[in-house]
Amino acid sequence: MKKLNVWTLLILISTLWASITVGQDTSRVYLSTNDVVQSGENFILDVNLENPVAIRGVEFYLTPVPNTVTFQEPETTERTDGFMLADTVYNGTTLRILLSDFGGADILPGDGPILRLEYQVGTSAQGEISMNFSNVLVVGPEAVAYPSVSENLILDVYTSIESGPSLMPDQFNLLTNYPNPFNPGTRIQLTLEEPQSGKVSIHNLLGQEIFNVASRNYAAGQIEMYWDGKNIQGLDVPSGIYICQFLGQQVQLKQALILSR
Numbered sequence: 001m002k003k004l005n006v007w008t009l010l011i012l013i014s015t016l017w018a019s020i021t022v023g024q025d026t027s028r029v030y031l032s033t034n035d036v037v038q039s040g041e042n043f044i045l046d047v048n049l050e051n052p053v054a055i056r057g058v059e060f061y062l063t064p065v066p067n068t069v070t071f072q073e074p075e076t077t078e079r080t081d082g083f084m085l086a087d088t089v090y091n092g093t094t095l096r097i098l099l100s101d102f103g104g105a106d107i108l109p110g111d112g113p114i115l116r117l118e119y120q121v122g123t124s125a126q127g128e129i130s131m132n133f134s135n136v137l138v139v140g141p142e143a144v145a146y147p148s149v150s151e152n153l154i155l156d157v158y159t160s161i162e163s164g165p166s167l168m169p170d171q172f173n174l175l176t177n178y179p180n181p182f183n184p185g186t187r188i189q190l191t192l193e194e195p196q197s198g199k200v201s202i203h204n205l206l207g208q209e210i211f212n213v214a215s216r217n218y219a220a221g222q223i224e225m226y227w228d229g230k231n232i233q234g235l236d237v238p239s240g241i242y243i244c245q246f247l248g249q250q251v252q253l254k255q256a257l258i259l260s261r
Contacts, residue, residue: 028149040123044117047113060136175244198248218248
């Protein structure tokens with residue numbers, strides 16, 4: 001990975017914005033992560049490009065809302081190995097990225113990560129963080145700008161075990177699974193100190209519910225159930241990190257499940 005000096009950066013900016021004409025093919029810039037986003041920990045955010053044509057350079061701004069994460073460093077990927085990379089953080093919040101190659105190399109048509117961004121989550125972070133794109137520019141050879149769309153990403157910040165506000169200090173509650181990572185299925189174990197009504201559900205990292213067990217009464221002690229890696233429609237879900245949640249009358253617990261097909 002090469003760093004840009006000031007003069008090279010100025011040349012790149014002028015190249016990206018000068019004499020731009022709109023092409024016919026639309027590229028998609030989107031975010032993803034395979035990490036559990038946990039308070040006080042680092043995670044890697046992939047910047048992905050789905051491009052039907054060759055791309056010479058990409059520029060974008062990325063802002064976390066609320067600002068409870070700190071940018072650490074960027075890294076190019078196999079698709080952009082050897083590309084020039086410039087990163088600037090404005091007001092401690094908004095990250096600006098310029099990624100290009102002056103040697104004539106292009107990002108070949110395809111779909112996958114072009115950049116990996118490392119962030120650190122604040123120790124007091126909780127709830128959701130929205131990673132928002134702005135001013136996205138995707139440029140092809142001869143400084144031709146192609147139309148593009150960008151997709152923001154909402155991250156849920158977790159601790160290893162989260163408890164609801166009504167959890168009594170002397171209660172012992174635990175949500176685990178084995179094996180983890182797993183393929184094709186995993187056994188989920190829930191230990192409750194007291195009997196209570198509750199619901200078990202499984203969500204993807206976008207917060208979408210993909211599977212659930214209808215609300216029922218659970219006895220005190222250890223409860224075990226099996227998830228076969230399928231969604232509500234009975235279809236296999238892809239590899240990735242999923243969140244198993246138990247929402248009871250007295251507690252709310254979450255556990256990361258790692259599916260590796």
